[in-house]
Amino acid sequence: MFRYSHRALHLVWSTSPLLTVVLAVLTLTAGILPAAIAWVGQLIVDGVVAAMAAEQADTTYVLRLLGAEALLVIGVAASQRGISASQSLLRALLGQRVNVMILEKALTLQLAHFEDSEFYDKLTQARREASSRPLSLVNRTFGLVQNAITLSSYAALLYSFSPWAVVILIGAGLPSFFAEAKFSGDAFRLFRWRSPETRMQMYLETVIAREDGVKEVKLFQLGPRLLQRYRDIFNKLFVEDRKLTLRRDGWGFVLGLLSTAAFYGAYVWIVIATISREITLGAMTMYLMLFRQGQSAVSASLTAISGMYEDNLYLSNLYEYLAQEVPNRDGEADRGPEPARGIEFRHVSFAYPGAAEKALDDINLQIRPGQSLALVGENGSGKTTLIKLLTRLYEPTAGEIYLDGLALSDWSVEALRRRVGVIFQDFGRYQFSVGENIGAGDVRYIDDEARWATAAQTGMAAPFIEDMPEGYHTQLGRWFKGGRELSGGQWQKIALSRAFMRSEADILVLDEPTAAMDAASEAAVFDHFRQSSRDKMTILISHRFSTVRAADQIIVMQHGRIVERGDHNELLAMGGQYAHLFELQAKGYQ
Incomplete structure (x- = not known):
């Protein structure tokens, strides 16, 4: 149950030691004071009764x-106000801390x-719940400590009446606790089971409501x-939610009747003891208040333990992801x-992971400085897969890639x-300024306006950037106020400029860089590109x-293999795949 509790406590402590100490001190204070109020209440009632019986009433003491x-x-x-304020501040700090993690x-x-759907499920689960669960776990831990202190002081006062009163007070809440723990586990398993459907809902929201x-x-x-x-997914999920909610609340009501019966049984017991003059009227008032508030404290403690169990289950998503x-x-x-x-x-x-066929098969090639491929x-x-291997976005499953005579690894x-x-070809279109879009090509100089230009x-x-206001x-x-949308060709020129931000780069890779440009722009870009590289x-x-x-x-x-190689004239002379594709394309311009 408490597998991740110590990690959550450490996380909260490292987020703000001061707020954690303040929260702990206030929690202890809030746990002690209710018993003191009950004890003083007994003294007040007994003092009033004594003053009424005296010939000359002295109200000063009361x-x-x-x-x-x-x-x-x-x-x-x-x-309570201090606890609420501390929790609010910690919630903001901790939410930011976990999201950054x-x-x-x-x-x-x-x-x-x-590119792994199972990993995306883990990421979705971690982001949806884990930012709030660590603080929830800590709050429940402190609340449990507070209620334990309150119950200990209540139990000490109730023990003077009868040890059985303490047993009844604690035992009456156990059935509700075990039921709540079970349903918390069911809710968590339901949450994990339906992560793919939840992600699909989020995706549908994006498709329907985003400009792209x-x-x-x-x-x-x-x-x-x-x-x-979107509605069908919700209806499917709601059926499971409804079943769980009805079972949870139905059993909660039935088992809650046991607590009510225990309280009124104790109520009868205390009233009879008062009538029999075994205890004073003030003691009766105190015991009834202790039993009523103690029952609430027991219920709160058991709910906190059940909640801590649930928080630990959800935190497992976060720590599985981080691990x-x-x-x-x-x-x-x-x-x-x-x-x-x-x-x-x-x-x-x-x-690719899980793929039956190879995306690349026995590739051999070489490009020397000053050459183009x-x-x-x-x-x-x-x-594109070949480029992903060159940039080490993936590692080869066989063979080796070398740069300057040294293995990439x-x-x-x-x-x-x-x-x-x-x-x-699927370059980023960042909702930033023009300069930041270009500067992103080399984060070391992302704010260098001279390099942008x-x-x-x-x-x-x-030319088109200088025409902008x-x-x-x-x-x-x-997405943001005052934003200006570009044409596809203009976005490609921004992306091309981003690649040239790396002035130290001696390897330039262009993957379909001019697909959205007109013929004149394309010819100008490649002529300029050849001169610059x-x-x-x-x-x-x-x-x-x-x-x-x-x-x-x-x-x-073709199919991950190299089927032809050479320069343009050599490939045409071969009369193979390249020549066939070239002739097909040439006919389109005739």
Whole structure:
């Protein structure tokens, strides 16, 4: 039950030691004062009875007791307010802390983790509940301590009446506790079981309500269908929720009757004892209050324990996610022994996790400094996968990749990626300023406006950026006030400029970089690109043969294998796949 309690307590303590101490002290105070109030209440009643029986009533003693009780009540109210304020502040700090922990872990994970549906379930579960559960667990722990102190003081006072009263007080709440613990476990198992459906609901919300999906939703009239699917998922989940709620509350009511019966049984017992003059009227008042409030404290304690069990179950999601093993793939080298060798793929093969077929099969190629390579092939032939291996987003399942005569596994990932400027076909369109969108290409200089301008000139984005009202400080996208949306071709020029932010990069990779550009812009971009990368290793992926024909080496890929290689004229002379595709495309322009 308490597997993660100590970790949650440590997490809260490390978030704010001062607030944790304040919360603990106030909790102890709030636990002691109720018993003191009950004891003073007995003295007040007995004092009133004694004053009424006296020939000359002295009210001073009773009034002093009333003043003491008022101060104790004020102390309880102040403690409760302080506890509430401390919890609110800790909740904000802890929510931020846990979310940062989740995001920091995400930065260490490999691309394969994010392409795994089971991992996404873990991430969703951790983010949905874990930011609030640590503080909930700590609050319940402190509440349990508070109620334990209160119950101990109540039990000490009740024991003077009868030890059996203490047994009845505690035992009456046990059935409700065991039922609540069982249903908490059921609720958790239900939560974990339906994570995929919950993620689908979140995805449908995104598709229906975000600007990057709303165009097709409206155009293809998908809205009613997607909304109905959203409703169907909810209805499916609600059936399980309803069953659990009815069972939980039904058993809670039935078992709660036992507590009520125990209280009124004790009530009868105490009243009869008072009538028989075994205890005073003040003692009767105190015992009844102790029993009533004690029963509430027992119920609260048992609920806290049940809640702690539930919190531990949910926290398991967070700590399972944080414990996700990430192999250390980082080498130490920042240079290789033979720079003239460039990039070499030696018998490289790769299969995606869970895939039956290889995405790449026995790939051998070399690109030397100053050379250009073009990759041609059908969609799914493995072109982008090859780039993911080069940038170490994935590791080969067989073979080895070398850079400057040194295996990539021996390179520092940070040093390797500083040498690579890449634009993928699904490049990021950040809802930031123009300058930040370009500067993201090299985070070391993300705020360097001079480098923004230089990269934008190289990437052919400078002309339309300079026409914007706020230039490089113009907000892009429609998510934030004053944002401006770009055309597809303009976004590609921004992404191309981002790749050129890495002025130290000697490996440039362009994956379908001009798919959204018109023919004139495409020709200008590639002419400019060739002039700007004469001394670099360049890899170009494109379906347009007009852009690849100038490459020093062209590789044709099919089903993850290299089927042809050579320059443009050599491949045409072979009369193979490249020549066939080139002729098909050429006919489209005739």
